[in-house]
Amino acid sequence: MADPTAYEIRKGAYYDSVVLMQLQRALTGLPGVRDAGVVMATPANLELLAQNDLLPDRIDPAPEDLLIVVRADSRSPADAALRQVDELLARRRTVPAGHYRPRSLKAAAEMLAQAEWILISVPGRYAGAVAREALDLGRNVFLYSDNVPVEQEVELKQYAAAKGLLLMGPDCGTAIVNGVGFGFANRVRRGSIGLVGASGTGIQAIAARIHQRGAGLSHALGTGGRDLSSAVGGISALHCLELLASDPDTKVIILVSKPPDPQVATAVLQRAWSAGKPVVVDFIGHPAPAQRLGDVHFANSLSATADLAVELLEQPVGPRTDVRAPKRPNHRSCLRGLFSGGTIAQEALRGLQALLYPVFSNFAEPHLADPLVSHGHTLLDLGGDEFTVGRLHPMLDNDLRIRRLRREAADPQVALILLDLVLGVGAHPDPAAELAPAIEQALAAGEIELGVILIGTDEDPQDTDLQKSRLIEAGAQVFEDTGQAVSFAAARLVEGRRREADTGFLSRPVAAINVGLETFYDSLVGQGAQAIQVEWKPPAGGDERLQAILQRMKG
């Protein structure tokens, strides 16, 4: 370091991060001061100081210590700046005149009894305990704080669920409830699109776009960025989907997230599937399972998601696509797909895995242990290399497929069989002549259903219409693309029950208690919501040693 610097370490001291930012600015503005750093002394923050020529030599603060560094033209202004720290801090800690601020959540909850929400933005290491206290007070929680351990997140979400409360977060940057933005939120028109997001700026970008397109939002609910991980299991996303599905003000639902765990994605998409309203999904960085499954649509960008939701809002609502078939015997719950086309099989697998997990196959994870023996839901590409040594492709020779069809139909677990049939030159001249009798036989007992994806044109030599009518006469459902067939299968196999949730708390005027960043309190008030700010301090003023002693005394 060329310039003279002065520094101070405050052991285990807690300050609001707004206070720290303002202290750093105030120090930087003092005469002779070139730069200043006011940070919690984490390794990353120390490296940042070093990059800015602000790291004093030979210091070794702990991560929970506050480090204040001033670099100045000369020694004397640097020292002078440091001497003003206490005064600068005191200046910032004055509560506006005429405002009494409760020092505990409990006191705040008594003062503003109608507050159904508590917004929490204290540092991550304190946030879990504060959120727990908020839930104990019977309030819904918006938990902005990050750096909350995932185990604590799971515990809090389970606790909230048990109490019938909504917990958004941790690391939930934004929400809009009944027109009032929590945390960071764009000002948007009220309307009929409801948003669920494991993604702060995802929600914001979509919300802003919907507004720009002339539509509006019912509510935007955040879940925190880790909600769709395998550890958390989508607890909040499932809850929020249930709320928006039940909410009479919401006509179209949007679901946005960073890449979800595949099994969690299935659970969440099953809930979306049975929402009874159009749902647009953007799982950023996750393969879209289809363009559309039933009323669930998939988009590939935040903008496209918003645009599609607005379009769907303008479309007349059709009949429910997830009407279930007459109930099959309970033991019949499995799907089997026997495909001649590898790509059609792939496309079907992607769609089905989104709603039925696991689906085993001979071409993707999870693999069948033995391609000759189906297990649970199974899709087979019968044109796979293992089946075609010395044998014609199934588009030319139906023998292998018909034998397998008989086996699957004889399996008492099987509820539904999917086939593809790809016509055209080079292929079998009349496949339905062989397949239709086998299909008829498979369906004879009346306990299973069978769908065929038929790919052909009116110029194909097999006569596509004739092939189709033979399949239909044999009892098959015939589809013109994979998406339709997958939706057909899902309608029969996905558990479609939907619980009606009480959404009253979403539609009552927002009253909220804010703990942490005052900006968020100001913003609530600015939006006309009733709000109260808690004058929060961590236990023992943030002194970790003292906290540990207190904890031991309690125990």
Place this chain on the structure above:
Amino acid sequence: MADPTAYEIRKGAYYDSVVLMQLQRALTGLPGVRDAGVVMATPANLELLAQNDLLPDRIDPAPEDLLIVVRADSRSPADAALRQVDELLARRRTVPAGHYRPRSLKAAAEMLAQAEWILISVPGRYAGAVAREALDLGRNVFLYSDNVPVEQEVELKQYAAAKGLLLMGPDCGTAIVNGVGFGFANRVRRGSIGLVGASGTGIQAIAARIHQRGAGLSHALGTGGRDLSSAVGGISALHCLELLASDPDTKVIILVSKPPDPQVATAVLQRAWSAGKPVVVDFIGHPAPAQRLGDVHFANSLSATADLAVELLEQPVGPRTDVRAPKRPNHRSCLRGLFSGGTIAQEALRGLQALLYPVFSNFAEPHLADPLVSHGHTLLDLGGDEFTVGRLHPMLDNDLRIRRLRREAADPQVALILLDLVLGVGAHPDPAAELAPAIEQALAAGEIELGVILIGTDEDPQDTDLQKSRLIEAGAQVFEDTGQAVSFAAARLVEGRRREADTGFLSRPVAAINVGLETFYDSLVGQGAQAIQVEWKPPAGGDERLQAILQRMKG
């Protein structure tokens, strides 16, 4: 096995798989016969026989042996059936009267000198050598055969590329060249959509759908299912894209594949990006990087891909979106993104990684070794947990971002910087007041460019228009969504050169030599193409021991 069976093993015998299928059918039709199996004795085929009560006890054939099994009412019809095998085989091997069939590719190539194509569907273990011979004869190859080792595929594709020939396959099920279907192909209208597919039934489903929608195809070119793997590196897909980009009859290109290797996907998408025509991509099971990047669109199903291509065909062709900026100094080739929004950063990363690989970040693979030090193309989420301990989120405090912006602008490798700016309640009241001067300073030397994704509405408290105009005055390009910003960055950083390819061979009338499945010869003739069938037999009649001896004698 309850019923009496008889079997025969023919050591290392080669028969066309049509012949085997027909033999099995003929045997099954004989009096007293209940079922028959005629297979190459691979482990999978033996298991299949076992499932059908057709596997004799205590036999141990080799995989290259032919196994013939007959199950009958009693011993005597079973034995009688087996005795007819030779006669049944002989009946099938008669060449139609009046047709002379050459026994070698070379002879066929002399007979049909104008044949620019050779279709190969011999068993996989012979296919590589036949394809090599076809390329040596200077012909383009459609290689239907599967079970070809991937090392051989790479060798063949490199050899074809060196000779300027097109090799489709191995495991290429379909193609349509100048209106003539190769292998399995739907009969579709001629038109202006060109298809490249590492996917047989993917191409067929899309082609059929395009026809049903009233549009048509220029050409459909197959690459084989493994072409976009890291082993093969997309050699054929890159070649086919180049051909369709150069082809005057193709107005819109479709690219369909099962999940590609990420680096290969980047290479292929770069080629698509610079095609100078709209391209619709469906990478099944692979995350779409965006809804649209420049003229490259992404769809989530085969049907949606076809529909979008038809729509694009009907749209007026706009100006090229990939016009490049004035040339920067050569050392300036890196992108740096400094984001406050995690999801916007994610979306930008997905889009950029599709065209620029690798892009390092602090939130996805490949990770930066140290988030405080950028490397190559780098995107940072400055709201990440490691940056926010005791520090306000970058949507509230611009200090961290401005310091980093200065560092990036000072890096002589940097050509372009991307930022996001998310407005709304709760956020910084006037971020442009702080960011704009920093941007102006970063751009002062005139060697870099800077883009900002601005998320805000006309009701946001910061005055979105004012924020925007300040950023523009400071020299920034302002975008309303991530896709636009990514396209802007890619236009400046992706190598956009496109080689004009000679496409004459695609538009000349098809004449072809067929080696293998006669069905494909029949189909060529049926479509009015000139064709010749080679009366092919493997070396030494398929006897592997004899082949090995012959090979040693040659060596």
